[in-house]
Amino acid sequence: MKSDKKGELKILLMFLLKKTMPFVEKIERKHQVSVSEVEDILRGKKKIRKVAKGKVKGEDVYSALGKTEDGRYLSVFFILKKDKGV
Numbered sequence: 001m002k003s004d005k006k007g008e009l010k011i012l013l014m015f016l017l018k019k020t021m022p023f024v025e026k027i028e029r030k031h032q033v034s035v036s037e038v039e040d041i042l043r044g045k046k047k048i049r050k051v052a053k054g055k056v057k058g059e060d061v062y063s064a065l066g067k068t069e070d071g072r073y074l075s076v077f078f079i080l081k082k083d084k085g086v
Helices: 005-017 022-029 036-044
Strands: 047-052 061-067 073-079
Touching: 022 036, 036 061, 047 073
Parallel strands: none
Antiparallel strands: 047 061, 061 073
């Protein structure tokens, strides 16, 4: 995926809007990743690439590879939804 600052900002904003308690608890419990670490990856220097076609046409799976402020390397997977959500 070509780097696009405006598009990356939209992804970060959509992620921030989705930070409901069940979502936050899931990523912390299931993946041992904090919301701030995900934000570090989405805000910082990263590589974004398409990793798979989604189950729904036009909703493909992407990964953002980067390093948190604390030096932890993470791969954050997300789906760009047709309704502009993440």
